[in-house]
Structures are given as structure tokens and as C-alpha cells.
Amino acid sequence: MTVLEHEALSTAMDRDDLADCLIVTPLLERDQIGPSSIDVRLATEFRVFRRIGKAGIDPQEQTDVGIDDAYDKKVVPLGEGLWLHPGQFALGATLEYLRIPSDLSGYVIGRSSWGRIGLMVATAILVHPGYTGCLTLELANEGDSPIRLYPGVRIAQLVLHSLSAPTEEPYGSDAKTSYLAHTTPRVTKLDKARDEISRIEQVANRLHPVSGDKDPLADDC
């Protein structure tokens, strides 16, 4: 596994066969390709998380419709800004639409200039081979001052590395994949977490059977 440097990144983007190309579109400036990463910019659409009228988010109970309701959609054209207040959380997206070829994988990390004023940009950082679409960014203001986010700014960087061999099962080849070719921030889908919790419940029941409706994962078990 080798991290792609500037020349290798350019070569991957300029491959003759479109099917094998690393796609980063639109690439507004060629100098977004850095020594070992590609700068990605902030897009114009956000999902701003707001307080919900419940005690909290329980992945076991929450339906996806309920989660959707917890976000406000905000569209901020280029030239305008979105204030992110201390403790506030929002989903953004990369302005660039990506497609990672089957022989590459990567991760997206925040730029230090934003991190130093308290802005966290991405937590789900792994980008699989075959991923197609804009990346959803988890934006959180961990500082003490509101931060104004301007669509179009370089917000994060994409680091890519080669795989030992091209994968035969790129992202999206499995019909169960949740995120494919999206152009806007995607809210979380908790169905996989729910399935997993159900399995954990079954395991917990085998370990220490409980009766009736009692929550097997409750603290007092």
C-alpha cells in the first residue's frame, strides 16, 4: 500500500480509459492536487442538525424518517456563508463529485487551518474503491466561537493509496450499499445498526435470559 504522490494522483486522473480514471469533478484549480493529497471544497447544500423532541437518539427505535426530520436543509449559494455555532453539528458535502477506481482507496481528513479554530470536518473518513458521488462531511464546531462556513472553500483533503490488487468487489457492486452516486449530504441510515443491535440482543438473551419486555441491554441487567 503506497500513498499516491502528486504525479501519481495526476496520472490516475488522466488515465485514458474513463472506467479506470480517478474522477474528481469539477476540479476548479489544478493546484488542488497537492504533494500527497487532493484538496476538496465545501458544497452549497447542508443538513443542519437540530434538537429533537425526544430524550435522545436510540438507534434501535429511531426510524430513518425520524432521523431525516432531525435535520434542516439549508442551501447556501457561493458567496454567502453558513454560521456554525459552538456545539452545533451539520452535514455538508464535497463540492467535487468523486469516483475512486477499483485499485485505489482513500480517506478524507480535515485541513489543519480549520481544525485549529475548532472545526471538525470528517469522522467517517474511509473512502472505498468504487465509491461514486460527493462525500458527506460531518461538520462540528468544537470551539468557543461561531464559525462561518463559505461554500467553495477548501475544507478537507483526500489522501489516496494504491491497493495490493484491484478489488473485485468495489463499493456499489453489492446492492445493499447505502450510499451511491449522491450529490448532496446524506443523513445517517441506522438500519444496519438496528440489525446489529437485534443480533446483540439475541446473544445477550443466550447469555442471561430475561423475561417479558425488559430491555436486555439495560444497565440493571
Added chain:
Amino acid sequence: MRGVNRFLEEMQEATDWIEKGRNSQLHLGTLYFIDQISTHLIGENVCVSPIPDGGYGYSAFSWPFKHILEEYGVSDPTAGQHPTVVSYLPYEQDSTLLNALFAHEIAHSTVEEEDLVDSVLTAKTSDFDGAFDKLAAELAAENQAPLSKAEEKLRDRVDSWVTELLCDSLATYYLGPSYLFSIAPTVIATGLDDFSDTHPPTAIRVKHILDALVNAGWRTPLEARIPTVMKWLDSVASVTPSAVNGIENLCLETCDLFQAQIERIAADRLTGAVFEAGDFNEQVDEMMDFFDQRILPAQMRDRSAADRRSILLGGWLFNLKEDQVEDIATAIEDAEFQGFLAAALEMSFVLEAWNSR
């Protein structure tokens, strides 16, 4: 008191579209595309506001409070601008493939501002004048109305139909086949030979649009790509509506008589901005590869911004690649694809603006 009245009247006129405009949730890509269409169809100094309403429509009026500003000698910051409101169906706000319909509504402003109907009717023949005068006299006698009233009614009807055909032609010359495809769902949903006071029967409109496409060189490439769909559109255009009275008959004759003049005036008005098949051919293979591989068609491989009219047409042709007529209707139901297309439009505009700094 007169000033207060005028203020209230203008407030009333403006409030409705300001309120509706606030509720507009069109994608940024669509808004930028409306700006592009407006610039080419109306001119640089234009302000078009899209609003959700009961249907596709158009209205133009003076800026609110313009007269009050003039009365008090305040210089008008909007002087020379033409405010135009175009409306759309709220449930179609995310249907990017139908964006071409905005071109028809925006073209209404062009037709009105530039008196294009009068330009068309200068090609009147003495036969047409004779038929018009005879029919007006019959209508006046039949309704026991003054001749001038009958002439006015008849002229309004002819003007409305010519206006609609001019708007169709302007939209077709500017956007190419995308406009034809975007009105096709209406063709499927409505009667082909329904007469209306304001609009010619759909079959007549499709015939005019197809003829405009021939003039812009689209016929051969479309037949090569989607022969079945084109055959169906030809069958639609071949329907002959049956007039049941003299007015309808005169209107139908008007459509035939002025067709060449309408085409010429629309093409002349868009000199240099007509979307011709040759323009699309330069990008078509690459564009269709992007769609096939689900790559956002915003930036071509030479790093230039993709042409917006090509993006829209590429989106239609991608959906029609099986050459099935019913795909015209199903294409606009794929919400994910509409968002994809709108994002491509937006990013193409962003890239172009970025490069032109």
C-alpha cells in the same frame, strides 16, 4: 390620497409574487440555468423570478413602487430592468428534465417586449385579410355586437396562438430537442386536437417544434439514436385537428400560413445562440460516457465546463436510450437522477464562473 392608493395597489401586486418567491425551492442549478436562458432570450438587464404556482405561466409588470420613486424624484436603481415572473408546478420543482419548459415562459417576455407577433403578422396576405374581415363581420352579426368588438376578439385569438407558437420556436431553437421532450409528457396526458382560446392544439405545436428541429439540423441525429420515439412524435404531429367553427378554422389557417415567418423570426432573434446539432455532436460521446458511468457531467475531460444545454439533452437521451416512448414519462419520475442532473448544471456554472474570474 392618490399617492397612498397607488402605493397600496403596487403593494398588492407585488406581495403575491414576493410571498410565493420566498417559497421557491428550486435547485441552484435550475436557478442558474433560468438566468442563462433569460439572458439569451430577453437580454442582460433582466430579473426573472421563478415562483411555485398552479401551473407554468408568465407575467410581467413594472417594479413595485416605481411610480412613487418617480413622483418623488428618487433615482430608480432598477431602471431599464424588466421584472418577469415565471411560475411552475410546485410538485415539479425537482424535475430538472422539465427545466426546458421555463424557456417557453421566458420567451413570452421576449415576444411581448419586442412585439414579435406584429412582426409575424406583417406577412399577412390579402386572402388572410379577406377571411379575417369576413369572419369578423359574421361574428358581429351573429352576436349583435359592434364590428370593432368582433375584430378585437378575433385578433386576440390569432395573437394568442401566434404568441404560443413563437414561444415554442424560441424555446426549441435555444434548447434543441430537450424542449420537445419536456412537452411530450403533456402530449401523453392531454388530447392532441383540443382547441383552446389561448393555445393551439398540441398536435400543431409538436409539428411546429419538429420543423424547427429540422431547421437546426437535429432530425438526422435524433432518428439515428431514437427512431421509435421520433416515429411516435411524427404520428402526433400528423394529427389534423377538426375545427368546429369559423374562428377555429381561421386560427388553424393562421398556423399554416405564418409557420415559415414564425420560424424565421425566432431563428433571427436568436442569431448566434441557436443550439444546433453540430454544437452537441462535439460533446455527445463524452457526455453519454459520463452518464453511462454515472459520472457527474459537469467538467469535460479537457477540464472545460460542460455546456448546459448538452447536459440537459444528454440527460434526456440517457433516459431514452432504450428508444421507448413510455420512458419520456418515466424519466421525470426518477428523483435521484433529477438531483444528479441539477448538480451537474450547478457545477458547470460554478466552474465556468470560476474560470472567468
